Amino acid sequence: xxxSGFDVLLSLNNMRRLMQGLGxxxxxxxxxxxISIFLGVVYGLIMTTKNRAVYGLCRxxxxxxxxxxxxxxxxxLFFGSALAFGSDLDGLLVSVIVFSMWGTAEMGDIxxxxxxxxxxxxxxxxxxxxLRRIQVYRHVIIPQAVRRFVPAAINLVTRMIKxxxxxxxxxxxxxxxxxxxxxxxxxMKNPMASFWIYAFIFIIYFIxxxxxxxxxxxxxxxxxx
Amino acid sequence: MKIQTERILExxxxxxVYDGKPVLNGVDLTIHRGEVAVVIGPxxxxxxxxxxxxxxxxxxxxxxxxxxxxxxxxxxxKWTLARQKIGMVFQSYDxxxxxxxxxxVMLGPVQVQKRPAAEVREQALELLERVGLSDRxxxxxxxxxxxxxxxxxxxxxxxxxxxxxxFDEVTASLDPEMVRExxxxxLGLARQGMTMLIVTHEMEFxxxxxxxxxxxxxxxxxxxxEAREFFKSPRTERAKRFLNTFYFD
Numbered sequence: 001x002x003x004s005g006f007d008v009l010l011s012l013n014n015m016r017r018l019m020q021g022l023g024x025x026x027x028x029x030x031x032x033x034x035i036s037i038f039l040g041v042v043y044g045l046i047m048t049t050k051n052r053a054v055y056g057l058c059r060x061x062x063x064x065x066x067x068x069x070x071x072x073x074x075x076x077l078f079f080g081s082a083l084a085f086g087s088d089l090d091g092l093l094v095s096v097i098v099f100s101m102w103g104t105a106e107m108g109d110i111x112x113x114x115x116x117x118x119x120x121x122x123x124x125x126x127x128x129x130x131l132r133r134i135q136v137y138r139h140v141i142i143p144q145a146v147r148r149f150v151p152a153a154i155n156l157v158t159r160m161i162k163x164x165x166x167x168x169x170x171x172x173x174x175x176x177x178x179x180x181x182x183x184x185x186x187x188m189k190n191p192m193a194s195f196w197i198y199a200f201i202f203i204i205y206f207i208x209x210x211x212x213x214x215x216x217x218x219x220x221x222x223x224x225x
Numbered sequence: 226m227k228i229q230t231e232r233i234l235e236x237x238x239x240x241x242v243y244d245g246k247p248v249l250n251g252v253d254l255t256i257h258r259g260e261v262a263v264v265i266g267p268x269x270x271x272x273x274x275x276x277x278x279x280x281x282x283x284x285x286x287x288x289x290x291x292x293x294x295x296x297x298x299x300x301x302x303k304w305t306l307a308r309q310k311i312g313m314v315f316q317s318y319d320x321x322x323x324x325x326x327x328x329x330v331m332l333g334p335v336q337v338q339k340r341p342a343a344e345v346r347e348q349a350l351e352l353l354e355r356v357g358l359s360d361r362x363x364x365x366x367x368x369x370x371x372x373x374x375x376x377x378x379x380x381x382x383x384x385x386x387x388x389x390x391x392f393d394e395v396t397a398s399l400d401p402e403m404v405r406e407x408x409x410x411x412l413g414l415a416r417q418g419m420t421m422l423i424v425t426h427e428m429e430f431x432x433x434x435x436x437x438x439x440x441x442x443x444x445x446x447x448x449x450x451e452a453r454e455f456f457k458s459p460r461t462e463r464a465k466r467f468l469n470t471f472y473f474d
Contacts, residue, residue, distance in 0.1 A: 124282050125319035125378075129333035129385065130308035139332060143323050223323070 005192025021178030036103025044111025091170040114148040147223040154216035239288035250444035263431040266441035312382030318374040320366040327362040372403030
């Protein structure tokens, strides 16, 4: 066991630093996800408009995030802000902004899809029973839209958590970067450190995302209509 | 003709234009309480639109619709009130897929009419019994066949205790074998004296159930007569041609 290099994970200091890195990862992910859900619902409802110009603008925004890689957006904002304001924005702030903008776009499209997927007949047969507009939404439209929204939204959340690994490139010290630092520090005395550190990070991402995606699968099965 | 009773529905000069095209071109129609009227006519003649104008799912531009003597819609009897007395069943059943059969049936009476749940449940069970589906009350719509869904949709409308029932081609998307079970329910209702306005392509059913046949073409009623008489000797050429398309000999 002496040369397996596993002891790199047993160092209390290393573990503490990795957990701090994980904290940053989660901070970016959770703040962005919350902003995305809130703004995404608003943005998604706006996207259900019949106004072609408004829809076109919303669509353009969405496509901008689908076509241009997130990494490019991060660079654009990080180095762009340096050019524009003379000093660069904090990498963490840039990350939260970019992830929220991206999340809002994708979340919005999920909301739009969920609302529009409810057939017009559902609304009509609810109205035919004498339900008021607000009751139609409360009892018929929203429960069905939520069932379609939640699994897709959860899927997006796991994508966002995973993609936070990109923020390394704008100087944010999240879990992956901490791992790299530990590996470099131990390069000479422990050549196997990279294996154990990356294996550990692999497991952390798995523990974060697997239950979420499992949960979404269960909801999907439960709500299958 | 049945003995003339109270007029429950009066439509005068109803006109509707949709996307620049006239759909209803001045429809006049009176339905008496307890009467079963069947509306037939070629596709796109405005039958469905006529039904939807009666409960306000479609708005009309000219003319009036009176229900129980009160003008419906703008400034008159509120649609949400009128719809409690005018039940409607659609071609595509449109049960709410996220609710059980029982919840589907109870939604209107409990949320709209604010009736006590226990009382509604009792009535719902009775009605489900009548259509032979009392054992499906806890099922979700996806577990039911088309014919079963449509019978539930009828129960859902009936549980509001409507005074008039509108049926919009309710068997048109059913497998042939399931058409009968739905029509039997409707025939039972007709015999019990429910006032019904039925849009259908089922001519044999129309013969059996209808007191009166209303033939529509291009947004107007072109012929209106007692059912037996209509099928034996339609007065207009157009109706004759239409009826002939249903026979092969």
